[in-house]
Amino acid sequence: MPKILIPTPLRQFAGKNDSVEVAGATVGEALAALTTAHPDLKKNLYNDEGKLRSFVNVYMNDEDIRFLEKEKTAVGSNDTISIVPSIAGGR
Amino acid sequence: MHLSKEEIARYSRHLIMPEVGMDGQLKLKNAKVLLIGTGGLGAPVAMYLAAAGVGTLGVIDFDTVDASNLQRQIIHGTKDIGKKKVDSAEETMKDINPFVNVVKYEVPLTSANALEILKDYDIVADGTDNFPTRFLVNDACVLLGKPNVYASIFRFEGQATVFCKDEGPCYRCLYPEPPPPGLVPSCAEGGVLGILPGVVGLIQATEVIKLILGEGQPLQGRLMLYDALAMKFRELKIRRNPECQGKCSVVKELIDYQQFCGVPHQEAPLPAPVASTDIEPQEVKQLIDAGSDFVLIDVREVHEHQICNIPKARLMPLGDLPKRLNEIDKNADIVMHCKMGGRSAKACDLLRQNGFTRVRNMKGGILAWSDKVDPSVPKY
Numbered sequence: 117m118p119k120i121l122i123p124t125p126l127r128q129f130a131g132k133n134d135s136v137e138v139a140g141a142t143v144g145e146a147l148a149a150l151t152t153a154h155p156d157l158k159k160n161l162y163n164d165e166g167k168l169r170s171f172v173n174v175y176m177n178d179e180d181i182r183f184l185e186k187e188k189t190a191v192g193s194n195d196t197i198s199i200v201p202s203i204a205g206g207r
Numbered sequence: 208m209h210l211s212k213e214e215i216a217r218y219s220r221h222l223i224m225p226e227v228g229m230d231g232q233l234k235l236k237n238a239k240v241l242l243i244g245t246g247g248l249g250a251p252v253a254m255y256l257a258a259a260g261v262g263t264l265g266v267i268d269f270d271t272v273d274a275s276n277l278q279r280q281i282i283h284g285t286k287d288i289g290k291k292k293v294d295s296a297e298e299t300m301k302d303i304n305p306f307v308n309v310v311k312y313e314v315p316l317t318s319a320n321a322l323e324i325l326k327d328y329d330i331v332a333d334g335t336d337n338f339p340t341r342f343l344v345n346d347a348c349v350l351l352g353k354p355n356v357y358a359s360i361f362r363f364e365g366q367a368t369v370f371c372k373d374e375g376p377c378y379r380c381l382y383p384e385p386p387p388p389g390l391v392p393s394c395a396e397g398g399v400l401g402i403l404p405g406v407v408g409l410i411q412a413t414e415v416i417k418l419i420l421g422e423g424q425p426l427q428g429r430l431m432l433y434d435a436l437a438m439k440f441r442e443l444k445i446r447r448n449p450e451c452q453g454k455c456s457v458v459k460e461l462i463d464y465q466q467f468c469g470v471p472h473q474e475a476p477l478p479a480p481v482a483s484t485d486i487e488p489q490e491v492k493q494l495i496d497a498g499s500d501f502v503l504i505d506v507r508e509v510h511e512h513q514i515c516n517i518p519k520a521r522l523m524p525l526g527d528l529p530k531r532l533n534e535i536d537k538n539a540d541i542v543m544h545c546k547m548g549g550r551s552a553k554a555c556d557l558l559r560q561n562g563f564t565r566v567r568n569m570k571g572g573i574l575a576w577s578d579k580v581d582p583s584v585p586k587y
Contacts, residue, residue, distance in 0.1 A: 124364045124434075125397070128526065134437065171386040178443045200432065200443065202382040203361040205399060207246030207270075207280070207336040 118146050118191040121198045129156035143176055144187030146197055161199070171202045208233055214306055218260055231420045232260060236306075238419045241265040241328040243316060243344055245296040247404030248334030248358050248411060250282035255412045257300035257307045261419070264300065265328060267312040268292040275587070279401040316340055318461035321347040330418055332356045332411055334404075338385040339464035345370060345378035349458040354418055358411040363400045363435040365407030368426050368445060369414050375427040376447040379457050383448075385468040403435055484555060486567040488576040491542055495519055501540035506554040507573075511546060515573060515584045525550045532561055544569035544576070546587075 117137040122130045130136060131154060138153065140146030147168075151158040163169050174181045175198040181189045191197065210218070210232060221227040227235075238261050242249045245268045256264055272280075272287045272295050287295035293311040300309050312324060316335075325331060325347050333344045333355055341359075348355040354372040358365060370377045410431060417423045432441045450456040494501055505512060505520035512522045523531055525545070535541065541563060543551040551568050558566045569576070577584040 124362045134434075169386070170384040171382050173381070175443050178441075180444060180446060183444075183446050198432075198441070198443065200366075200430070202338070202386060203359045203364070203366060204338045204341050205336050205360045205397075206244055206248045206334040206358065206404070207276075 117193055118195045118197055120146060120150055121196060123199055123201055125201055125203065126157060126160055126199065129160055130154045141190060142187065143174060143181050143189045143191055143197055146191055147174070147187070160201075173200045173202075174198070175200060208237060210236070214260070217304070217306070221260070226422050227420060231422075234419050234421075235260045235416070236262040238330070239263040239265070239328045240330045240332060240415055240419075241267070241325060242332050242334065243267050243340065244334040244336065245280070245282060245292045246270075246276065246334060246336065247279045247360065247399060248408040249296070249332075250280045251405050251408035252332055252334060252412045252415070253296055253300055254282055254303060255409060256415060257304045257309075259412075259416060260304065261307060261415075263308045263310060263328075265310040265312065265324070266293050266296050267314065267316055267324065268296070269313050269315050279399065279404050281405070316343060318343060318464065321461060322351065325351055325353060328353065330354050330356060330415055332358075332415055334358060334408065334411065337468075337470075339468045339470055341378060342385060342467060343461065343464045346458045346461055349377050349379075349455045350461070356411050356414045356418070358407045360399055360403050360407050362397055363403055365403060365410075365431075365433040365435075367407055367410045367414070367431045367433070368429060369418070372418070372425060372427050374447070374453070376445045377455065377458075379455075380448045380451070381430065381445050383457075388469045400435055406435070407433060484567050485570045486542055487570055488579045491544075491569050491576075492580045494542075499540075501542060502535065503542050503544065503569075504535070504554070505573075506543055506545050506551050511587070514587050515577075517544070517573065517576060517584075520544065525554055528554055528557060532558070535563070537563055539565065541566045542569055543567070545572045547572040547574055 117139055119135050119137050121135050122133055127134060136150055138146050138149035140149050161168060161172055176184055176189050176191060177196055218232050221232050222229060240256060240261050242253055245253060245266050253264060253266060270292050272283045272290050272292055274288055276283060282299045283295045291313055293313050297309045297311055300307060321343055331344060331348055331353050335341060345355060348371040355370040357370050358367040414426050417425055428445050430443045430445050503520040505516060505522045506525040508524050543554045545551040548571050555566045555568045574586050577586050
């Protein structure tokens with residue numbers, strides 16, 4: 117099953133897990149399985165129209181899915197999906 | 208331009224390495240680097256770049272040193288509390304290396320002054336702590352064609368990359384839009400592991416030195432992610448926006464970044480309307496002293512409650528509240544509080560949505576309680 121890496125700011129919405137293994141043949145299906153298991157994540161990942169929020173990037177291995185086939189990007193059991201939200205801290 | 212006898216002695220470990228050598232050290236001496244912020248990230252960057260002999264270092268900060276900075280901002284010390292950060296930073300940098308020229312800007316960076324300040328520098332190192340300034344620094348670097356050595360931190364995670372170098376991607380290629388205000392917590396709200404900016408800031412400093420020397424592979428088109436708890440570095444690709452052929456297709460001029468990021472204007476703060484559902488800490492104290500029958504609920508986290516608390520308050524962290532509503536009497540007078548008043552306002556909304564009618568929010572949270580009622584309560 118593909119693994120989804122959960123970033124620090126979102127772990128509180130994912131049962132404090134740093135990674136979650138989910139079923140799914142595409143990035144979209146894997147994320148849907150993730151938000152079904154952890155419903156609190158949904159509003160942090162998707163806007164009201166059900167689209168991925170623009171300050172949350174999703175990567176399949178090391179490639180941004182916007183440059184692959186977005187949420188239709190196929191994932192295999194050895195692939196890692198990363199959620200990378202923008203953070204601004206510096207002080 | 209040459210190095211004095213004293214400088215040669217100082218930089219000898221650089222001079223004997225062929226990758227730096229005399230040519231490289233002179234490049235460092237000639238270089239002008241602007242550090243945006245002298246906080247967690249800016250502190251180690253400023254100290255190491257000064258030590259390395261970067262000739263001109265600009266520092267922008269309009270803040271003063273506070274005790275809560277010292278857990279990570281190692282350029283400032285206990286004796287500097289209350290001093291302007293740019294002065295305290297200059298003192299440390301000059302102490303490390305009197306040969307560097309420190310240029311201080313004790314102003315907030317704005318759309319009105321950014322181009323004027325940035326234009327004199329070769330490289331910008333962005334270590335600010337908010338989205339409007341991140342976008343402002345990016346856009347100014349795009350317009351001026353200056354590389355932006357970027358890093359950001361949160362709790363125990365860091366991100367670093369080099370934006371705007373040659374035809375490389377910029378911050379807007381990575382994140383086209385800012386998050387809505389309030390959704391991504393700042394370090395002041397979410398906390399930061401004190402040593403984290405040391406590691407991440409030195410990735411930034413390393414990239415600055417490499418750009419000046421023209422050595423190695425810059426961290427360009429790559430986002431470095433660092434997780435201190437797992438002690439893992441990962442690297443992701445950053446692609447340039449395909450619509451930006453040769454020139455950026457997005458940034459045309461500097462804009463109003465507070466508005467862009469949905470932040471209310473700071474220049475003209477309107478007095479916040481006092482909601483009838485707010486209650487001042489002093490009134491809460493009067494209710495307690497009078498033995499009034501009401502429920503005080505602290506919606507902070509357990510670890511915050513351990514730092515300080517109001518004895519009468521019952522701890523029910525905001526995240527647990529939806530599951531614990533049945534523990535609260537619907538007919539009671541309820542006052543909610545948190546650290547500063549934001550989370551307890553959300554808690555009040557939640558209770559009202561669930562049929563509670565007599566719910567009030569203690570204004571300013573336990574910090575205001577410390578200011579207005581009981582100064583022995585520590586602030587954090």
